[in-house]
Amino acid sequence: MALDTQRVTTPAVRVRDLVRGFGSTAVLRGLDLDIAPGQFVALLGRSGSGKSTLLRALAGLDRGVAGTGEIDVPDQVAVVFQDSRLLPWQRVLPNVVIGLDGPNADRLGRDALAEVGLAGRERAWPRELSGGEQQRVALARSLVREPALLLADEPFGALDALTRIRMHALLRELCQRHGPAVLLVTHDVDEAIVLADRVVVLVDGAIAVDRPIELAQPRSHRDPAFLSYRYELLTALGVDAE
Amino acid sequence: MTLLLDSAKKSTVDVRPTRPRLGPGRAIPYGRVLGPVVVLAAWWGASAGGLFDPRLLPAPDTVLAAALDLIERGTLQDSLLVSLQRAGIGFSIGATVGIVLALLAGLSRSGEAVVDGWMQVQRSVPTLGLIPLMILWLGIGETFKVVIIAIVVAIIIYIQTYAGLTGIDSRYVELAETVDLSRARFIRLVVLPGALPGLFVGLRLAVTGSWLSLVVLEQINATSGIGYLMFQAQNYAQTEVIVVYGLFGFVSDGLLRLVERKVLAWRSTLSG
Numbered sequence: 001m002a003l004d005t006q007r008v009t010t011p012a013v014r015v016r017d018l019v020r021g022f023g024s025t026a027v028l029r030g031l032d033l034d035i036a037p038g039q040f041v042a043l044l045g046r047s048g049s050g051k052s053t054l055l056r057a058l059a060g061l062d063r064g065v066a067g068t069g070e071i072d073v074p075d076q077v078a079v080v081f082q083d084s085r086l087l088p089w090q091r092v093l094p095n096v097v098i099g100l101d102g103p104n105a106d107r108l109g110r111d112a113l114a115e116v117g118l119a120g121r122e123r124a125w126p127r128e129l130s131g132g133e134q135q136r137v138a139l140a141r142s143l144v145r146e147p148a149l150l151l152a153d154e155p156f157g158a159l160d161a162l163t164r165i166r167m168h169a170l171l172r173e174l175c176q177r178h179g180p181a182v183l184l185v186t187h188d189v190d191e192a193i194v195l196a197d198r199v200v201v202l203v204d205g206a207i208a209v210d211r212p213i214e215l216a217q218p219r220s221h222r223d224p225a226f227l228s229y230r231y232e233l234l235t236a237l238g239v240d241a242e
Numbered sequence: 243m244t245l246l247l248d249s250a251k252k253s254t255v256d257v258r259p260t261r262p263r264l265g266p267g268r269a270i271p272y273g274r275v276l277g278p279v280v281v282l283a284a285w286w287g288a289s290a291g292g293l294f295d296p297r298l299l300p301a302p303d304t305v306l307a308a309a310l311d312l313i314e315r316g317t318l319q320d321s322l323l324v325s326l327q328r329a330g331i332g333f334s335i336g337a338t339v340g341i342v343l344a345l346l347a348g349l350s351r352s353g354e355a356v357v358d359g360w361m362q363v364q365r366s367v368p369t370l371g372l373i374p375l376m377i378l379w380l381g382i383g384e385t386f387k388v389v390i391i392a393i394v395v396a397i398i399i400y401i402q403t404y405a406g407l408t409g410i411d412s413r414y415v416e417l418a419e420t421v422d423l424s425r426a427r428f429i430r431l432v433v434l435p436g437a438l439p440g441l442f443v444g445l446r447l448a449v450t451g452s453w454l455s456l457v458v459l460e461q462i463n464a465t466s467g468i469g470y471l472m473f474q475a476q477n478y479a480q481t482e483v484i485v486v487y488g489l490f491g492f493v494s495d496g497l498l499r500l501v502e503r504k505v506l507a508w509r510s511t512l513s514g
Contacts, residue, residue, distance in 0.1 A: 061416060079420040085413055089435040089508045098431060099421035125508050145421070 042192035078142035332391025340399030406440020
């Protein structure tokens with residue numbers, strides 16, 4: 001427990017007074033956010049609420065976007081995008097270990113592929129894989145780097161409902177084993193409640209709701225507590241949940 | 243599993259709705275050779291039927307005999323070797339320069355400003371028109387021949403590689419940034435493979451371009467090479483020798499296509 005309190009005092013992510021805008025429209029208006037090491041945070045918001053802008057700011061990919069504020073993130077940050085972004089001209093294994101150094105790179109890559117259930121597909125071309133498999137390779141690519149922070153921008157948005165459920169279980173398991181802080185951007189309220197330790201709702205560029213999810217894993221959609229979280233979050237998003 | 247396959251084999255009925263195909267469909271085996279073979283057959287037939295004046299266009303067997311005769315006397319191999327050497331040196335220099343310039347122009351804004359504007363102008367200048375200038379600068383020996391070929395090749399390869407390079411999806415660039423690729427690795431893993439389809443178009447056009455330049459160049463103060471051979475043939479009205487030349491373009495293009503198919507195996511395109 002002593003370790004836990006110590007961890008809380010030095011957050012993995014620290015954002016202060018973050019302002020970002022495109023042209024004359026402000027997207028983020030003075031946002032503050034802390035994420036503890038190993039904490040899984042889901043970021044909910046309607047489209048245009050600024051959730052992708054925040055994620056790209058944390059990923060260091062918002063060069064050329066006007067704004068001010070302070071961002072403090074770990075050295076090891078991995079990003080999973082909505083599309084898998086596998087290089088089509090590289091086979092699966094080189095795609096996983098891209099940018100990795102050292103003689104162990106290939107072995108680490110194989111291990112990561114085995115972890116996402118794709119052992120034996122090292123030599124496949126990305127286009128030979130299904131959408132879900134491609135996204136699993138993308139997960140392996142981000143975890144093989146042992147990130148202290150995993151940023152995921154609607155990583156399951158393009159997958160079918162059945163594949164998505166299996167990916168939820170996989171992501172949960174991988175995050176427990178590797179223990180990175182996670183910021184998952186999603187517009188799916190159920191996905192957020194199923195996966196996250198804490199859900200943050202972004203409305204008009206500021207945090208409107210910041211709610212820890214105190215449910216044991218695995219979480220059931222029929223749990224009354226689940227439903228009450230669902231109701232609260234949907235209401236915060238401006239959806240009539242009744 | 244085998245049981246399933248076996249029972250599937252027994253069924254002979256195959257009723258399926260298929261949509262009209264929009265792509266070209268499965269490749270015809272040896273399809274690339276088919277066109278030339280058809281032309282060859284028509285040529286042979288017409289020559290045999292006496293439709294062509296053999297002084298203007300000799301029959302295919304006369305051409306073959308001429309080719310065999312040239313090989314027997316060693317003229318063809320010797321000329322080819324000399325020409326290949328000239329083309330090879332010019333081609334290597336030109337291809338390297340073309341690729342490096344394309345990388346410069348594609349990867350940096352200042353490179354783009356300096357290189358691209360200049361190369362696009364250079365493109366519209368017929369390089370063979372520079373021959374008198376090059377002779378003045380470099381003398382009438384081997385150097386100017388190699389330099390002209392290099393310029394021809396560099397421009398073609400630059401144009402195609404640059405087009406391929408600027409067409410690389412920016413999402414891959416973003417990915418390369420998130421996995422902290424060094425610039426050298428970015429070029430090796432993302433830029434070059436991404437530009438490869440364009441580069442291959444450039445290589446194929448450049449091979450043809452260098453053959454073409456050779457014919458012109460080897461008629462200027464040369465005593466050897468394929469172009470010289472053709473020049474002689476022209477003087478002595480040996481039409482059959484000129485036709486042999488067409489074969490080289492076909493063979494070199496075919497070889498490049500073969501390499502291209504191996505290297506670009508990852509692609510799934512309209513051509514299959």
